[in-house]
Amino acid sequence: xxxxxxxxxxxxxxxxxxxxxxxxxxxxxxxxxxxxxxxxxxxxxxxxxxxxxxxxxxxxxxxxxxxxxxxxxxxxxxxxxxxxxxxxxxxxxxxxxxxxxxxxxxxxxxxxxxxxxxxxxxxxxxxxxxxxxxxxxxxxxxxxxxxxxxxxxxxxxxxxxxxxxxxxxxxxxxxxxxxxxxxxxxxxxxxxxxxxxxxxxxxxxxxxxxxxxxxxxxxxxx
Amino acid sequence: xxxxxxxxxxxxxxxxxxxxxxxxxxxxxxxxxxxxxxxxxxxxxxxxxxxxxxxxxxxxxxxxxxxxxxxxxxxxxxxxxxxxxxxxxxxxxxxxxxxxxxxxxxxxxxxxxxxxxxxxxxxxxxxxxxxxxxxxxxxxxxxxxxxxxxxxxxxxxxxxxxxxxxxxxxxxxxxxxxxxxxxxxxxxxxxxxxxxxxxxxxxxxxxxxxxxxxxxxxxxxxxxxxxxxxxxxxxxxxxxxxxxxxxxxxxxxxxxxxxxxxxxxxxxxxxxxxxxxxxxxxxxxxxxxxxxxxxxxxxxxxxxxxxxxxxxxxxxxxxxxxxxxxxxxxxxxxxxxxxxxxxxxxxxxxxxxxxxxxxxxxxxxxxxxxxxxxxxxxxxxxxxxxxxxxxxxxxxxxxxxxxxxxxxxxxxxxxxxxxxxxxxxxxxxxxxxxxxxxxxxxxxxxxxxxxxxxxxxxxxxxxxxxxxxxxxxxxxxxxxxxxxxxxxxxxxxxxxxxxxxxxxxxxxxxxxxxxxxxxxxxxxxxxxxxxxxxxxxxxxxxxxxxxxxxxxxx
Numbered sequence: 001x002x003x004x005x006x007x008x009x010x011x012x013x014x015x016x017x018x019x020x021x022x023x024x025x026x027x028x029x030x031x032x033x034x035x036x037x038x039x040x041x042x043x044x045x046x047x048x049x050x051x052x053x054x055x056x057x058x059x060x061x062x063x064x065x066x067x068x069x070x071x072x073x074x075x076x077x078x079x080x081x082x083x084x085x086x087x088x089x090x091x092x093x094x095x096x097x098x099x100x101x102x103x104x105x106x107x108x109x110x111x112x113x114x115x116x117x118x119x120x121x122x123x124x125x126x127x128x129x130x131x132x133x134x135x136x137x138x139x140x141x142x143x144x145x146x147x148x149x150x151x152x153x154x155x156x157x158x159x160x161x162x163x164x165x166x167x168x169x170x171x172x173x174x175x176x177x178x179x180x181x182x183x184x185x186x187x188x189x190x191x192x193x194x195x196x197x198x199x200x201x202x203x204x205x206x207x208x209x210x211x212x213x214x215x216x217x218x219x220x221x222x
Numbered sequence: 223x224x225x226x227x228x229x230x231x232x233x234x235x236x237x238x239x240x241x242x243x244x245x246x247x248x249x250x251x252x253x254x255x256x257x258x259x260x261x262x263x264x265x266x267x268x269x270x271x272x273x274x275x276x277x278x279x280x281x282x283x284x285x286x287x288x289x290x291x292x293x294x295x296x297x298x299x300x301x302x303x304x305x306x307x308x309x310x311x312x313x314x315x316x317x318x319x320x321x322x323x324x325x326x327x328x329x330x331x332x333x334x335x336x337x338x339x340x341x342x343x344x345x346x347x348x349x350x351x352x353x354x355x356x357x358x359x360x361x362x363x364x365x366x367x368x369x370x371x372x373x374x375x376x377x378x379x380x381x382x383x384x385x386x387x388x389x390x391x392x393x394x395x396x397x398x399x400x401x402x403x404x405x406x407x408x409x410x411x412x413x414x415x416x417x418x419x420x421x422x423x424x425x426x427x428x429x430x431x432x433x434x435x436x437x438x439x440x441x442x443x444x445x446x447x448x449x450x451x452x453x454x455x456x457x458x459x460x461x462x463x464x465x466x467x468x469x470x471x472x473x474x475x476x477x478x479x480x481x482x483x484x485x486x487x488x489x490x491x492x493x494x495x496x497x498x499x500x501x502x503x504x505x506x507x508x509x510x511x512x513x514x515x516x517x518x519x520x521x522x523x524x525x526x527x528x529x530x531x532x533x534x535x536x537x538x539x540x541x542x543x544x545x546x547x548x549x550x551x552x553x554x555x556x557x558x559x560x561x562x563x564x565x566x567x568x569x570x571x572x573x574x575x576x577x578x579x580x581x582x583x584x585x586x587x588x589x590x591x592x593x594x595x596x597x598x599x600x601x602x603x604x605x606x607x608x609x610x611x612x613x614x615x616x617x618x619x620x621x622x623x624x625x626x627x628x629x630x631x632x633x634x635x636x637x638x639x640x641x642x643x644x645x646x647x648x649x650x651x652x653x654x655x656x657x658x659x660x661x662x663x664x665x666x667x668x669x670x671x672x673x674x675x676x677x678x679x680x681x682x683x684x685x686x687x688x689x690x691x692x693x694x695x696x697x698x699x700x701x702x703x704x705x706x707x708x709x710x711x712x713x714x715x716x717x718x719x720x721x722x723x724x725x726x727x728x729x730x731x732x733x734x735x736x737x738x739x740x741x742x743x744x745x746x747x748x749x750x751x752x753x754x755x756x757x758x759x760x761x762x763x764x765x766x767x768x769x770x771x772x773x774x775x776x
Contacts, residue, residue, distance in 0.1 A: 068613040076618065093284070131614060138613065164613050168602035174278040188618070189625035191562055191598060195277070195447075197437040201564050202401030202626070203557035211399065211407075211419055213381065 052090040052098060058083055060105045063123035065167045067130050075184040077167050085170030086163070097162050104159030111137055134160075229469050232502045236260040237769070239490055239504035241476045241519065244321020245751050246738040246758040247510035248454025249373075252461045253762030255468035259769065262469050262502055263462070264492055266515075267317035269472035270324075271455070275445035279597040282443050288325045290317045294654040298661045299702050303642060309651060312662040313704045315512045318445075319472055320455030322512070322705075323751060327442045327566045328423040328451050329634075330375050331589060331749040332366045332756075334386045335359040336576055340744060347585055350667075351542050351639040355743045356715045356724040357760075359386055365759035369752060372461075374429055374452040377421030384416070384572040394426045396568075397435060401559035402629040403568030406592030409688035410571050417571040420591060423452035423751070424565050432456060437564040442595040474500075477657055479507055479523040479532055479734065487734045493655055506733040506774045508726075508765070510758070513543070513707025513739035514645050518660055520711070521647050533711075533728035533736070538721055540645040542712055543664060544637035544745035545704035547586065549674045551631045551681030553690030554607065558626040561594030568592070574680070575747060577673075586673035588635035589747045590681065594628060601625055607692050631684050633677030634748025638667050639709050666700040674698045706750055711740035725764040726757070733774045737761045 050058050065077035065086070077083075090098045105122075112122045112133050119125045122133060138160045172185040175193070180186065183193045200206040230236055237259035240247050247263055255261045270288070281287045290313070298307035316322035336343065338355040346352070367390045369375065379391035396419035399407075403420075410417040424435045424446075435450040449456040462468040473495035480488050480501065489503040509516045517540035523532040531539050570591040579585045596605045602621060605628060611617045643665065647658035666674075678695040685693040714720025717729035726737045737758050739750055746753060768774055 069618050070615055072615065072618070074618075074622065134613070165603070169280065169599050172598040172602055173280050174276075186598060189598060189601070189621050190558065190560070191625065192560075195436065195438045197439065197563040199398040199400075199437075199564075201437075202559040202561060204401035204404045204555075204559055205399050208399055208404050211378070211381070211396075 050084075050087045053083075053087045053101070057101065057105050058087065059123050060108065060121065061086055061101065061163070063130065064108065064134065064163055065170070067127065067134050068164050068167045069171050070127070074188050077171055080171045080180040080184050082167050082170035085173075086166045089166055089169075094162075094166065100159045100162055104163065107159070108133065108137055227463055227469070228466050229471075230260065230262055230502075232500050234260075235489075235503040235505060236262050237505050238262075238508055238765075239264060239502050239506075240508045240510055241490060242266075242321060242510040242512065242515070242738065243319045243459055243470055243472075244316060244454055244510065244512065244738070245323045245754045246761075247508075248320065248323070248458040248462070249369075249755050249758035250508055250510060250737060250762050250765075251468050251470070252372075252458035252465075253759060254766065255462045255465040257762070257766045258467070259766075260467050261462070262471060262504065263459075264474040264476050264490065264502065265319050265321075265470060265472045266475040266511075267319065267321075267472065269319045269470065270445065272445070272447050272449050275447045277438070277440045277444065277447075279443070279599055282325075283597075283600075286317075288316055288318050288443075288445055289314050296651055296653060296659050298648045298651055298659060300661070300663050301665045301700070301702075303663055307648060307661045307663070310702070312664075312702060313514050313660065313707060315514065315705070315707065318455075319459060319470055320445075320453040323423075323453040324445045324451075324455055325443050326423075326451075326453075326751060327593075327595070329567055329570075329591065329749045330369075330377075330421045330423040330452075330752045331570075331572075331747065332386060332388075332421075333359065333362070333746045333753045334384070334572075334575060336587070337744060337746050338362075344579055344585060347638065347669075349640065351641055351712075351719075352585075353639075353714070353719075353743060356713060362753070362756045362760060363387070363389060365756040366752065368759050369755045373423060373454075373457045373755060374425050374432070375421055375423050375752075376426035378419045381418035382416060382572055384575050392421065394429065396420065397422055397424060397426045397565050398437075398568065400561055400564050400568045400592075402561045402592040402594055405555065405559070405629065405688045406569045406590075406631065406684065409684045410569075410590075412687045413683065415571045415573045417569050420567045420570045422565055422567065425450045425452065430457075435565055439563045440597075441566045443597070475655060476511070476519060477522055477655070479509070479519065481523070481525065481527065481532065481731065483527070485527065485731060487731055497655065506735065506765070506769070508735045508737060510736075510738045513710045513742075514660055514662075514704075516736055516738055516740045517645050517710045518647065522657060528730070533721055533730045533734060535730050536718055536721060538641075538712065538719070540710050541641045541643075542639035542709040543643045543645060543662070543704065543707070544639055544709040544742070545664070545701060546637050546706040546708070546745055546748040546750070547588075547633075547635040547666075547670050547674050547677070548748065549633040549635075549677035549681055549698060550696040551633075551678055551685055552605075552607075552694055552696070553629055553631070553685035553688065554624055554692040555627050555629070555688075555690055559594065559629055560626050561629050562596075562626070566593045566595045572747075574677075582676065584669045584672040584676070585638065586636050586670070586676070587747050588633050588673075588677055589749070590677075590684070591632050591634070593630050593632055595630075596628070598625070601628075608694055631681035633674075633681050635673060635677060636747060637670055637708075637745045639712070639744065640667060645707075645710055662702075662704065664700075664702065664704070671698060671700065706739065706745075706748070708739045708742045708745050708750055711736045712743050713741050714743065725768065726761040727764075727768070735761065735765060
């Protein structure tokens, strides 16, 4: 994700800068289809076959996503079905990222075996080891020389940025489109999936006495 | 309603063809058809209704479900005219029946008296086209009131000491306060400001067959599934159709205003849904296509008679683009605000509406609001404080803790009108219909950058006074993206320095009118839609008068 100028009224993709927005805008449709696929896949008891990823790649992608949004006392990327979202994304709106995934998974595995000899796959490392690998990997993707070495075919694409973006989408997209299974993402962040709310909404408007003109000012006034 | 819908043949010479069904086009359609005229509205986007709307942020923001799509309608951007523009999405607008009023936040502030005569008060600002309007607040007041009562605005009259005079109170009480509003109100009062309930184009009570807001929390970017947001779609477009004299024709992408030898407009040419070219004949043409597409259409309508584009004898079509200044400050609080629920804004203040140029060293005026309108995926990308880890346990913990405890202070303000900030036709890039793409040339002036930095500091002060645990400001830099598309076919009495007169009639073509954000002379304080609609009501009266006098006949 290239840094870019903030765009003031770019909806709220804007609020944190527009890196996210620009990246998201660069993607093309079908993202909801991908989300639906994730929804269906995790909902069904049987595993849905992957469309693009090989089973071996999918296992690594799922393991990486599981460290980006880990499962702890709350569900994480795994429970949200993020790997299925990513798989269909790579078939549809993110097909241009497939090379990055292919190379990226290889690179992550390679880095795992460099850092922890004898462990040839990221998914078979312990979570502590996995976090160390990703810390190293995400750091290195910022260094162009290392990135070229790690991602020989992906040009400027930053694999870690891509997979973390997809993981956030697969975790937090509206389940109406299938993005996060059973609202696990929304439950985590505290977003009530209801469509109708009434006051009080939060802690600060609970005991609000009602709007009053100037006299009600707590302290000094003009 | 459906059974009363009228449809006209393209060969029927209707009284008016209106290009665009948004904030202005919808009002003009309603008013002119109510006044007995036969009207065709050509909308480039689809005719979506409440049942089609969604809470799916990916569909909204990624698939451009309600907005212009940079894949089919690409644009280019450059900071100054000496540079080659590069392809990027430089602007966004609503592309559906109802236009940008479908997806807007619905902050609905009247302009104040000062907005129309600021040049007289402040004096010249060198290097800019800063000037007074040819109309006053008093001219528009009856029409602001009409917007509030017909389109539907909730608010509390007299709540702000800075409010301009009004002839009538709001038709509905304000929407309920949110936690962000309470925090903002208390902090603002500590600082000596005068916060008040935000006027919003959202129904706080059932009205005119429409339901009240259910506080779902999906306003900015989304279409309202219950019709409570007072878009043109939910209000005036339906009134227009009920007259039996107005046809809304969606999927109709206008690319040329046709003129005959005597210099009058005879209709418009457009691509229909199948991309076949059609021509709709009309006695008069009104462009309400927005502050980017209206000037583009005039430039696309160049002919041997009008080599620089239609209605462009001043050379100012597309010039003086004002996107409104803005500054966002974000704060994190101890207890849950749950501000994702409900309409976006519940409290604002206007204490900084007129800033002291001599004292501060810059020109500007602003209004501040409190809100939280960050949807979940966007929040994960960009809503966390600087320095928060981007992945792993700490990232997850921050999302879990912060999402319900975060709010923004949004400072909205003026932009200076500068001729070199503009829309033009890109000489190389075409859209998927083969038409020249929009090229935006824009640099925020040093004045406006200073002003935005000042607004950002005020926002942080408010968060500080509110006791925010953590606070940060969005970086201030010159923008490359416009949503408020203002000033690009400005109104004025002098044909050399404006494109339309105070009747919204182009100086050059007697039966061609322009009414939308492009008509604005100055930018207001960041909430233009209310004024665009008041202008449209007033323009409807002026155009009706001219038509009844026979002045629009060939």
